[in-house]
Amino acid sequence: MIIGVPKEIKNNENRVALTPAGAKELVKRGHQVYVQHTAGQGSGFSDDEYTAAGAAILPTIEDVYSIAEMIIKVKEPIEPEYKLIKEGQLLFTYFHFASYEPLTKAMVENKSICLAYETVEKADRSLPLLVPMSEVAGRMSIQKGANYLEKPLKGRGILLGGVPGVLPAKVLILGGGVVGTQAAWMAAGLGADVTIMDVSLPRMRYLDDVMPANVNTMMSNEYNIREMIKHADLIVGAVLIPGAKAPHLITRDMLKEMKPGTVLVDVAVDQGGCIETCKPTTHENPTYIIDDVVHYCVANMPGAVPYTSTLALTNATLPYAIQLADKGWKKAALENAELVPGLNVINGDIVYKAVAEAFDMDYVPVEKYLA
Template identity: 80%
Template sequence: MRIAVPKEIKNNENRVALTPAGAKEFVKEGHEVFVQQTAGEGSGFSDEAYQLSGAKILPTIESTYEAGDMILKVKEPIGPEYALIRENQLLFTYFHFASNEPLTRAMIRSKAVCLAYETVEKPDRSLPLLVPMSEVAGRMAAQKGANYLEKPLGGRGILLGGVPGTLPAKVLILGGGVVGTQAAWMAAGLGADVIIMDVSLPRMRYLSDVMPKNVKTMMSNEYNIRKLIGSTDLIIGAVLIPGAKAPHLITRDMLQEMLPGTVMVDVAVDQGGCIETCEPTTHENPTYTIDGVLHYCVANMPGAVPYTSTLALTNATLPYALALAKNGWQDACLHYPELRSGLNIIKGDVVYQAVAETFDLPYVPVSYYLNQH
């Protein structure tokens, strides 16, 4: 198979979907690898390193898309890339379709096969290709929140961990999954007073067992959220419903109840955000303020630490990418049930129910395509 890796063109996105080590694995198995010129530079990988691994360097994004039977990316294609995607081409990347109708309709028109990292799901409901970036984003959420609590950046002017004789900042984390857990570890390690909210009692029992003493758990509901937000300094949104839009747990009217300079970091922005006033921002312009509350809603947070993020992501994606290249997407999805759940759009049909329901589109069960095979 011909594997193509275009350079990411989303604002300040420095990750790359394949390392030179990964390219070598494809070449060893007899595949051809094409990498766009400078695609790996942002993550610290030179064109020469890819060439030494057996990959061919192509000069433009157009020639890279043209060369590939399978396109490996990190982030979803954006406007200039839509016309480069062709019928029956396999795209393996993060898509987050439920929060992006123009992208969804563009991929339907392309008649490509869209396999989304974020909905690849194992039988135990874990998301192996989302976990690495969730770990990075969760840790960054606490780090960024601590930074933006500083007065010159728009926050309350409070040190996350405090010092002797002063109280630490209060941090509220909405969601006790991978993002929320990692955010809690970081915030707690800096000395903050942390509360994690979730709707799963078993999950909260687990968190109560493993977290340090400055982390508490609480049932997530509107009453409890309103009870806490008036005295909270940093709110981190970490809610995920695989493949679907995140629910709005923080509504516009709640901002009036918050302290001026409260900071909100919405890690769920890729899936529409769990904060109603959340709008995607970029690393170039990461924040905005509404009603005195600072919002940080960067849609590709791990892109700010591309070396760490690229290695963490490709460690997880490479085995699946190799399987897709070796077997083709249909056989690979039959042999790896988790890949089957990653299929979102096939040749113009939406085969992931949550996406179809979000935009009121016809839904075709994925079995229609796999049974044909």
């Protein structure tokens, strides 16, 4: 198969979808790998390293899209890329369709095959290609939140871990999944007073068992959230409904109940956000303030630490990329059920129900293409 790796063009996105080591694994199996000039530079990988691994370098993004049968990316295509995607071309990347209708419509119109990292799913309902970036984003949420709590950045002017004789900051985490768990570990390690809210009692029992003493769990409901936000210094939104838009757990009116300088970090922003006042921001302009509350809503948080993120992501995606390259998307999906829910759009049909429901569009069961 001919595989293309374009350079990411989203604002401050420095990750790359394939490392030189990954390219070598694909080339060993007889596949042709084309990498756009300087695509790996932001993650610390030179063109020379790719050519040494057997890949070929192409000068432009247009060249990569025009030659490839499968495109491997990190982030969803953005508008300048829409016209480059060909009918029947396989795109293997994060899409988060349910949060952005123009992207969904563009992929329907170009009749590509869209296999989304974030909805590839194991039998135990875990999301193997979302986990590594969720781990990075969860840890970064505390790193960034602690930074924006500083007064020069319009925060409360509070040190996350406090000092002897001064109480630490209160951190509230909405969601006890991968993001929430990683955020809690980081916040607890820095000495904060941490509360994780979730709707699953089994999950909270697990977290109570493994977390240090400065982490508490609490049932997530509107009453409890309204009470907790009055005292929180840093709030992390870490809610995920696979493939669907995140629910708004913090509404616009709740901001007035928060202390001035409270920091909100919405890690769910690429799925629409679990904070109503959330809107996607960039690493270039990461925050904005509403009602004296600092909002950090960067949609590609792991892009700020591209070396770590690229290695973590490709460790997870490469085995699937090899299956897709070796067998083609249809045979790979028939032989590996984990790939089936990853299929979101095929030949102009939306085959992932939550995406179709998000925009009231027609849904076609994926079985139509796997029969």
